[in-house]
Amino acid sequence: MRLVAVDALAARAGLTVDQNLSDAKALVPNLEAREIDPGFLAHRFAEFADWHSYASPIVSVLADQAPWGDLCLDITGVAHLFGGEDKLLETVKGRLAALGLTVMGAIAPSIGAAWGLAHFDQDRVLGEDEVDEALGPLPVAALRLSEAQVAGLSQMGLKRVGQLYGRDRKALSARFGASLITRLDQALGHVEERLVPRLPLAERFAERRFAEPLGLIDDVLMTAQDLAIQLALRLEAEGLGAQSFHLFLYRVDHKVMRLSVNAARATRDAGHIARLFANRAERLVAEYDPGFGIDMIRLAATSVSDLASAQIGAFETADGAADLDQLYDRMTSRLGPLAVVRSKFVNTHIPERAVKLEPVVARTPDDPAAAPDGRLQRPLRLLPAPEPISVTAEVPDGPPAGMTWRRVGYRFVKASGPERIGAEWWQPDNELAVPAPPQLPEAPLSSRDEEVAGPAGFAAGGPVPSRDYYIAEDDGGRRFWLFRDGLYGDGAAPRWFLHGFFA
Amino acid sequence: MPGRRHEVVASLRAKIARIEQRPMLSEGAALSQRQEPAGLFSIPGGVLHEVFTDERRNGGAALGFALAQARGLIGPERPAVLFVQLRREAQDMGLPYGVGLRSFGLDPDALVLTRVESIVEFLWAIEEAVSCRAVAAVVADIAKAPGALDFTASRRLSLRAQAAGTSVFLTRYGVEREASAARLRWRVAPGPSGAVAFDARAPGGPRWRVELEKGRLPAERAGTEFLLDWSENGFVVVDSSSTDKASARPERAPSPRAVPAALGDRLPQAG
Numbered sequence: 051m052r053l054v055a056v057d058a059l060a061a062r063a064g065l066t067v068d069q070n071l072s073d074a075k076a077l078v079p080n081l082e083a084r085e086i087d088p089g090f091l092a093h094r095f096a097e098f099a100d101w102h103s104y105a106s107p108i109v110s111v112l113a114d115q116a117p118w119g120d121l122c123l124d125i126t127g128v129a130h131l132f133g134g135e136d137k138l139l140e141t142v143k144g145r146l147a148a149l150g151l152t153v154m155g156a157i158a159p160s161i162g163a164a165w166g167l168a169h170f171d172q173d174r175v176l177g178e179d180e181v182d183e184a185l186g187p188l189p190v191a192a193l194r195l196s197e198a199q200v201a202g203l204s205q206m207g208l209k210r211v212g213q214l215y216g217r218d219r220k221a222l223s224a225r226f227g228a229s230l231i232t233r234l235d236q237a238l239g240h241v242e243e244r245l246v247p248r249l250p251l252a253e254r255f256a257e258r259r260f261a262e263p264l265g266l267i268d269d270v271l272m273t274a275q276d277l278a279i280q281l282a283l284r285l286e287a288e289g290l291g292a293q294s295f296h297l298f299l300y301r302v303d304h305k306v307m308r309l310s311v312n313a314a315r316a317t318r319d320a321g322h323i324a325r326l327f328a329n330r331a332e333r334l335v336a337e338y339d340p341g342f343g344i345d346m347i348r349l350a351a352t353s354v355s356d357l358a359s360a361q362i363g364a365f366e367t368a369d370g371a372a373d374l375d376q377l378y379d380r381m382t383s384r385l386g387p388l389a390v391v392r393s394k395f396v397n398t399h400i401p402e403r404a405v406k407l408e409p410v411v412a413r414t415p416d417d418p419a420a421a422p423d424g425r426l427q428r429p430l431r432l433l434p435a436p437e438p439i440s441v442t443a444e445v446p447d448g449p450p451a452g453m454t455w456r457r458v459g460y461r462f463v464k465a466s467g468p469e470r471i472g473a474e475w476w477q478p479d480n481e482l483a484v485p486a487p488p489q490l491p492e493a494p495l496s497s498r499d500e501e502v503a504g505p506a507g508f509a510a511g512g513p514v515p516s517r518d519y520y521i522a523e524d525d526g527g528r529r530f531w532l533f534r535d536g537l538y539g540d541g542a543a544p545r546w547f548l549h550g551f552f553a
Numbered sequence: 554m555p556g557r558r559h560e561v562v563a564s565l566r567a568k569i570a571r572i573e574q575r576p577m578l579s580e581g582a583a584l585s586q587r588q589e590p591a592g593l594f595s596i597p598g599g600v601l602h603e604v605f606t607d608e609r610r611n612g613g614a615a616l617g618f619a620l621a622q623a624r625g626l627i628g629p630e631r632p633a634v635l636f637v638q639l640r641r642e643a644q645d646m647g648l649p650y651g652v653g654l655r656s657f658g659l660d661p662d663a664l665v666l667t668r669v670e671s672i673v674e675f676l677w678a679i680e681e682a683v684s685c686r687a688v689a690a691v692v693a694d695i696a697k698a699p700g701a702l703d704f705t706a707s708r709r710l711s712l713r714a715q716a717a718g719t720s721v722f723l724t725r726y727g728v729e730r731e732a733s734a735a736r737l738r739w740r741v742a743p744g745p746s747g748a749v750a751f752d753a754r755a756p757g758g759p760r761w762r763v764e765l766e767k768g769r770l771p772a773e774r775a776g777t778e779f780l781l782d783w784s785e786n787g788f789v790v791v792d793s794s795s796t797d798k799a800s801a802r803p804e805r806a807p808s809p810r811a812v813p814a815a816l817g818d819r820l821p822q823a824g
């Protein structure tokens with residue numbers, strides 16, 4: 051058991067990282083040691099890291115060196131908002147120190163240099179051409195090398211980074227591995243290294259900070275409306291529209307909440323965006339937890355695309371398509387992604403698969419070969435899962451004369467059929483099995499219902515080669531679409547199912 | 554000139570009808586601007602209809618009647634019809650089927666299904682859809698009478714429908730009626746279908762026995778009970794004198810030996 055981290059008090063007592071636990075306990079008798087849970091720490095650290103996006107949009111956790119990672123922010127173009135890079139470093143460190151954390155930080159043009167400085171020579175702010183001389187006196191461990199490499203280098207007497215400058219690169223890479231050269235180049239800025247941001251990278255955003263933290267969702271939505279107007283102006287100036295909008299709520303206790311909405315087509319209409327967020331918030335009211343308050347809100351737009359101003363004018367004409375899209379956006383944001391659906395035809399003759407319900411906001415192009423034949427007689431309402439019924443019919447392929455469905459008997463006066471629908475032998479999984487009913491909670495039935503009970507539980511059948519469909523009309527004029535699953539004389543008696551209702 | 558005066562009177566009547574929001578006293582055909590032939594059921598948009606049917610197993614007939622009326626309201630400026638249903642009732646009542654819509658005569662692209670979790674979302678979805686001016690009609694299917702659908706809710710829907718010009722068809726089931734602000738209330742039952750050429754035993758097209766319980770139709774026509782047939786051109790009123798008879802052919806019980814399907818295209822064998 052080794053020590054992974056020691057605090058300042060322990061360091062003063064002579065404990066170091068990687069020391070044996072028993073040695074440490076010998077040094078300090080009343081030592082408090084806790085077992086590290088790397089997963090939990092990494093997760094908390096990552097959440098914490100998300101909160102740092104208040105300072106810069108690109109925040110990442112470098113997980114290769116420390117057990118839970120090092121926090122790395124790309125502050126290109128952001129420093130002026132804090133009054134300069136020095137002030138930025140001070141602010142970030144100050145906020146963290148106010149929480150009681152020990153922070154070491156540095157700013158440098160490259161990730162490698164910043165890491166090295168933060169660990170070994172902290173509080174430096176380097177300009178573009180100060181890197182070489184700043185890195186020189188640092189120990190080689192500042193280059194994010196593996197233990198073996200560090201041990202090997204110190205054995206050769208190369209203890210400082212400055213000693214590596216100007217050495218024969220081929221020899222070094224042959225002896226210590228190519229990663230040494232890569233790390234050196236990354237630290238000096240000769241090789242590009244990029245951060246992978248944790249939160250979606252927002253190219254355009256509008257944000258607002260509050261002196262007093264907010265709590266109520268109504269205030270949040272009002273701010274979202276103002277921010278939407280700002281963002282819309284910005285998008286208009288660049289001639290762009292966006293399809294995804296994200297609202298980040300930065301809490302005082304260093305957590306970030308995220309609310310995302312999608313639009314069916316690129317938009318920069320501030321009213322529409324604000325309404326989408328209002329609808330989404332209504333749906334998430336139970337999960338909304340502002341903690342001790344929200345002190346910054348940022349509205350970001352991703353998936354931007356060109357949206358010429360001429361098109362906005364066209365929406366005002368009689369063409370209702372844009373109005374419809376906005377309606378579907380609003381309904382989807384309140385009711386959920388799979389709530390507003392349209393029928394998409396699939397090129398198959400198996401009835402329950404011939405129509406697929408897909409969300410209107412995520413339309414896919416129609417397959418022209420799948421368009422239905424208007425001559426086919428199909429029911430107006432289809433049951434998602436066919437219900438088993440018991441039918442009296444003449445044996446080989448006579449139409450049904452009567453049925454019992456949901457414990458009520460019906461007598462048929464007219465019937466036509468059979469229409470035989472066989473399995474699709476050209477598909478690899480050749481199954482015509484009857485689908486099982488969707489798992490829904492049973493709704494309580496009132497005692498005044500006409501049908502005595504709803505559908506009882508039943509299991510899906512095994513694969514059978516064909517179905518014979520009949521249209522049957524009872525003495526009340528109701529027309530049903532029934533089918534017989536399989537043929538008589540095949541072994542087990544085939545079962546009958548009710549599949550749909552005609553108008 | 555008498556002709557001019559007649560025109561003037563007609564236009565004044567139309568104006569008054571619009572102001573009063575009531576159907577005109579004279580033929581309503583002049584008021585409708587749709588491509589469908591102006592018939593008995595050319596009811597303008599913006600009206601809340603309640604379509605009742607006695608039993609839930611008549612769901613197909615009720616939906617068919619509602620969609621048939623909604624089809625007449627679809628136009629280039631109002632291309633969509635929305636269908637709203639509670640998700641848990643889909644297995645009980647069935648969902649509108651795209652291929653079936655095509656054979657019924659409605660373009661399946663025009664119908665958008667909305668499946669909601671609760672009655673609150675149900676009412677919200679209807680209101681939201683009604684306020685959009687690109688929606689021709691909203692067909693809302695509710696199997697069990699919810700407490701939330703009271704007079705206030707229906708009045709609200711009715712006002713919104715009027716303001717936006719979008720019709721709402723609420724298909725409901727059961728024999729109980731409660732106070733509602735719907736302008737028209739229908740009671741629909743399926744009717745035994747007419748004969749089909751070349752196959753005497755095959756069920757025919759959709760046919761409904763419709764009774765108008767509340768409200769008045771634009772056309773001046775006596776009677777509130779109809780037997781309606783459905784064709785590509787819309788409703789066809791079968792002569793009302795034969796509403797007590799099912800169809801031109803006498804109703805027959807199926808023969809004890811049912812006719813095999815192979816002979817289905819010939820005249821019936823049984824006497």
